[in-house]
Amino acid sequence: MFEKYFSERIKNTPSSFIREILKVTQNSEIISFAGGLPNPISFPQEALKVSMNRIADKYGAKIYQYSTTMGLDSLRQYIVDRYKRIWGMNITIDNVIITTGSQQALDLLGKIFINEGDNVMVEKPSYLGLLQSFCMFRANFVQTKLNDDGLDLEDLKNTLKTYKPKAAYLIPNFQNPTGLTYTQENRKKVFDLIKDEDMILIQDDPYGELRFEDGERIPYIGMNESEKNVYLGSFSKIVTPGMRLGYIIANKEIIKMAETAKQASDLHSNIFGQYLISDYLYNNDLDAHIAKIKKLYKSQAAAMVKSMEDNFPKEIKFTHPKGGMFTWVTLKEGSDVLKLFDKAIAKKVAFVPGHPFYVKPDKVNTLRLNYTNADEKTIETGIKRLAEALGEI
């Protein structure tokens, strides 16, 4: 009955496929590889309980009062110090704004950059949360092919030439949904192609810290070389997602605009959570904590890959993630993943069909599997069920 009142924007925005699937799979015997949930045993519960009592005693009413839109200074300073140490970035807290999860960072960037019909380049496939978010601002998405080593350079050239995108959104580390990571070489070539374009480059990086093997981190595309670079980060995958705390790092002029957009969006992110996470970070060894999470996810990823190797038909392809939370499965050419989905649900295993990661999803034969929210034994059982379903399509 409200059809005539709703905006064009909302009528054109799909409800999140994944969150609809999550509803189906909640409270049932279904083994779900559909979500993107961190393993709850990775949350530093004891340390957080110590921190919450400490901030209550130390700061009193401040942890409950209205606060600044930019976010808590000490938390922003922690981010500055970490990015300076790891990446040598020349930034201050004026380059950092705290957001209500990375999802809000996308909303704010959409608000400040996107006019209706603006071309935005994304990977093919891309993160559905970005597609949903920028859809609100009626962006025109252009998808550029993603290969095992990063963006397809020919496709990138064509995209730049044909569409002159105003912004690009990339996830260079352990991409969602594919689990793929751009090589250092690919990043350099991508930057060579885009550096003279009139284009804002947004690099989202919720998973970069979750690299299974120790060793050198690969710098961001054009890192420390472009004022048009915007970096997103999050505490969701390395401390806790429940507090909804992420951040944007960018040129001060961009951050200032994001601040205005955030005033209009939620005034500020919950200040209790900011005090809590800040206290946790300054009083604990984040790297030691991340090391534990990586060890856990590495074995879970290995269990999933091995189980797929052992049970899937040979013609089924899948990525071998070196970090992050997902693997991406490609069925035989012409297979219908929605048919597989129905068979899989009947066998009590769930995944995300590839559709929501494409701008124009017609014949889709891909799917995303998450391995972080189930133990190795459950992963094996679930993959066996999925293999059985594969045999029936």
Place this chain on the structure above:
Amino acid sequence: MFEKYFSERIKNTPSSFIREILKVTQNSEIISFAGGLPNPISFPQEALKVSMNRIADKYGAKIYQYSTTMGLDSLRQYIVDRYKRIWGMNITIDNVIITTGSQQALDLLGKIFINEGDNVMVEKPSYLGLLQSFCMFRANFVQTKLNDDGLDLEDLKNTLKTYKPKAAYLIPNFQNPTGLTYTQENRKKVFDLIKDEDMILIQDDPYGELRFEDGERIPYIGMNESEKNVYLGSFSKIVTPGMRLGYIIANKEIIKMAETAKQASDLHSNIFGQYLISDYLYNNDLDAHIAKIKKLYKSQAAAMVKSMEDNFPKEIKFTHPKGGMFTWVTLKEGSDVLKLFDKAIAKKVAFVPGHPFYVKPDKVNTLRLNYTNADEKTIETGIKRLAEALGEI
């Protein structure tokens, strides 16, 4: 340098006047009546500390994990029960979505209802956070005069006839910025005029619980009589604003759309805060707590009114609030409130000039004063300083 990249929307959205003023007045000797902060002594700190330890022990990892977009069921149920008890509303939790403060409720409603150029009716003056928020969606605001007893009915008739607004945004109780409350009679007449219009009526009510005198509450406009009514509420003024928790109550179809918009905006509001506030509400007497806040604010409001009566020139008018957090001062016709603002800052007292509450602020001779965040003695000192400043313009 980024001018060419920014969206039209953000270039047309003013940064919040008030939050800019708050920056000026922070960490100084200025007595500030500019903010809208609850008195921090009203936060139930001890009870919240008990609750946070209880939820940590009781729910473990759940208070840190991703959660549902609609919000925590127990918190939504509390809201349902309260509105049923107080107002006899026939609602279930499907009519309620938790938002990241009331400000996000405005953002979500803008997202789902407003196309560029849609006419939206607001009070004159109106809440600046709404003006800022809907400005993002390029609404065309129409301001309808607000009198001591509610909306000006002739002006309302003209507005409806001339502009046929798609939505109206009203604050019927202890309005921000004026402190005015619509009488029961005015509400009935307003509803008679609007009930057959194709218009969504949004009633924002952050202050309704803060009625200084006990006695009968006045029902919302068209309460329980219109499916086109949307109600907003918040825990910011009665428990704590720092958690950023508010809610929308509306027809299920509207809530469903708001859910999609929220998925794209921040996935969900911080779940720790939702468990915390829910636990607090079920284990404490909210009405007893609100009674304490009301007693405090009543005496602070009385101190401000008395001090203005004693010190202001007779030609200065101001509202006598019966609840809420603000009083609204009108200077002599032709006075320039910005001139007063400069004089006041020089005398170390701050307020919000009327400008941000108007859609077209030219010659403004009004200002907003907040009385909830200073003790009676400080209020007296601040009003005396303001009276001195008044003598100099």
